[in-house]
Amino acid sequence: MDQTGQYQGKPSLNDSSSFQLKEACEHWRREIIQAVESGKTVFVYLPEVQEVYIDTGKRNYSGTGHNRATTRIVERYTNYAALPNDLKPVNATGSAMKLAPLGADILAPYWAEFGSVSEYKVRLTAESICPSILTKNGDMAVATIQRSKMSSGALVLLPDIDFYPETFIGRKGEPWTPAAKRFAAKLISCVVALDKALHSTAEVTPEPDWASDPSFVLEPERVLRSELLDVERKVEEAQRRLEETQASLRDAGQLRALLYEKGKPLEHAIVGALSRLGFSAAPYKDAQSEFDVVFQSTEGRLLGEAEGKDSKAINVDKLRQLSMNIHEDLQREEVTKPAKGVLFGNGFRLSSPNNRGPQFTEKCISAAVSSSTALVPTSELFRAIQYLAAQPDDGYASECRAAIINGVGVVELPATPYFEAQEAEAAER
Incomplete structure (x- = not known):
C-alpha cells in the first residue's frame, strides 16, 4: 500500500490506503464472526504483528496565511485488527512448544503431526486467553481455541507453519513436489478431523424450534x-x-485517470477535466465521424484527440489522425471554420508523473508547432484540476482555457496559486 511516510519509525499510510486497510480488516472481522456464530470452524495461523499508522481523517491546523500548517492525526493499526478479539499479541519467535495441560487434548492428533514444523511468531498476552499451546520455557500462550457461546462454531488460532519451503516448490512445469502434495493431504485430513472433534464436543445444544415460541x-x-x-x-x-x-x-477520484489511463477511460477523464475548466465538452459520434472530444467556450472551439503510452512518449502518428478529424469536422454543415486542434498525451503512463520524461517526441512537437496544434500533457491537466477541486477559482480556470486555446506546441498551464504560495514560502526560508 502507498505510504505517506514514517511516524515513530513505522510506515504511515496515506488517507486512501488507510481507508482500504480498515475496510479490508473490518470485512474479514465480520466474516469470521458470522462464520463462527453460524456454527463453522475458522482456522487462523498466527503471523507476526505488522504495525502501521493510519490516517484518521482528522486534522489539526495552526498558523495563518503562508505560515498555516496542517497536522495529520494518525493512529496505530495492526494486521490483528482483522480478528474479532483483542489477543494483545507481542512479537516473539520460537519452535519449542507444548500442549497446555488443561483443555488442549482435542489438539493432540493435530499437534502430533504438525508440532515439529510449527513455529510461533507471537505470544498472546490477553488475560482472557485460555491457552491451548504454550512455550516450553515460561508457559506463554501461543495458541488458543475460542468457542462460540451461541453455536458449535469455533475460532482456532494456531502457531504459524512455513507452507512454502523450497522442498515444496516444483520444477519443470510441476508447481508442487510430491512432498508438498503429501503435506497438503495430511493437513486437510487433520483439519477436517479437528473440525469434527470440535463439533462433537461442543457443549452448546442447538436451540429446538419450539423453544423460540x-x-x-x-x-x-x-x-x-x-x-x-x-x-x-x-x-x-x-x-x-x-x-x-x-x-x-x-x-x-475518477479524474485521477488523467495520470495513468489510456483509451476510452482517458477520454472520459479528459472530458470531465475540460468541463471543470469551464468548457462545454463531449465526445462526438455520427454515421461518418467519431472524435474523442469536441469542446468550446466563449474564447473558441476546439477538437481533441487523446493518446496514452505505457512506457514512451507520444509520437507524431496521432497528429495525422487529429488533422484528418479537423477536416472531417469542417465538412459538417453547421461548422463554419476549422476547430483548433489539441492532442492530449499521457506518455509514460505507468510511471509516476514525477519520474516521467518529455510527454511528446521532438518530431511530434515540431509538427505541432508547424500546424499550430496544442499539445497538452494530461498530467499537466490533472495538476490544474487538483487545484480547482480544492479551491474553485474562475480566474484561474479562464487562464487555463486561454493557455489551451492560444497554445502551440507543448502547453504549460498556469501555475496554481497554491504552488506559487509554496514557492514563495520556500524562497523566504
Whole structure:
C-alpha cells in the first residue's frame, strides 16, 4: 500500500490506503464472526504483528496565511485488527512448544503431526486467553481455541507453519513436489478431523424450534430484541451511508485517470477535466465521424484527440489522425471554420508523473508547432484540476482555457496559486 511516510519509525499510510486497510480488516472481522456464530470452524495461523499508522481523517491546523500548517492525526493499526478479539499479541519467535495441560487434548492428533514444523511468531498476552499451546520455557500462550457461546462454531488460532519451503516448490512445469502434495493431504485430513472433534464436543445444544415460541420468551430478551432491531436499523443506515460515501469517493477520484489511463477511460477523464475548466465538452459520434472530444467556450472551439503510452512518449502518428478529424469536422454543415486542434498525451503512463520524461517526441512537437496544434500533457491537466477541486477559482480556470486555446506546441498551464504560495514560502526560508 502507498505510504505517506514514517511516524515513530513505522510506515504511515496515506488517507486512501488507510481507508482500504480498515475496510479490508473490518470485512474479514465480520466474516469470521458470522462464520463462527453460524456454527463453522475458522482456522487462523498466527503471523507476526505488522504495525502501521493510519490516517484518521482528522486534522489539526495552526498558523495563518503562508505560515498555516496542517497536522495529520494518525493512529496505530495492526494486521490483528482483522480478528474479532483483542489477543494483545507481542512479537516473539520460537519452535519449542507444548500442549497446555488443561483443555488442549482435542489438539493432540493435530499437534502430533504438525508440532515439529510449527513455529510461533507471537505470544498472546490477553488475560482472557485460555491457552491451548504454550512455550516450553515460561508457559506463554501461543495458541488458543475460542468457542462460540451461541453455536458449535469455533475460532482456532494456531502457531504459524512455513507452507512454502523450497522442498515444496516444483520444477519443470510441476508447481508442487510430491512432498508438498503429501503435506497438503495430511493437513486437510487433520483439519477436517479437528473440525469434527470440535463439533462433537461442543457443549452448546442447538436451540429446538419450539423453544423460540413467544410463550417461552424472558422479559430481558424481549427488551433486548427491541434494542437489537433498533441497532440493526442503525447498522443498515450506516451501511447505506458507507456505500453512498464509497460511491462518492470513487466518483471524486475518477479524474485521477488523467495520470495513468489510456483509451476510452482517458477520454472520459479528459472530458470531465475540460468541463471543470469551464468548457462545454463531449465526445462526438455520427454515421461518418467519431472524435474523442469536441469542446468550446466563449474564447473558441476546439477538437481533441487523446493518446496514452505505457512506457514512451507520444509520437507524431496521432497528429495525422487529429488533422484528418479537423477536416472531417469542417465538412459538417453547421461548422463554419476549422476547430483548433489539441492532442492530449499521457506518455509514460505507468510511471509516476514525477519520474516521467518529455510527454511528446521532438518530431511530434515540431509538427505541432508547424500546424499550430496544442499539445497538452494530461498530467499537466490533472495538476490544474487538483487545484480547482480544492479551491474553485474562475480566474484561474479562464487562464487555463486561454493557455489551451492560444497554445502551440507543448502547453504549460498556469501555475496554481497554491504552488506559487509554496514557492514563495520556500524562497523566504
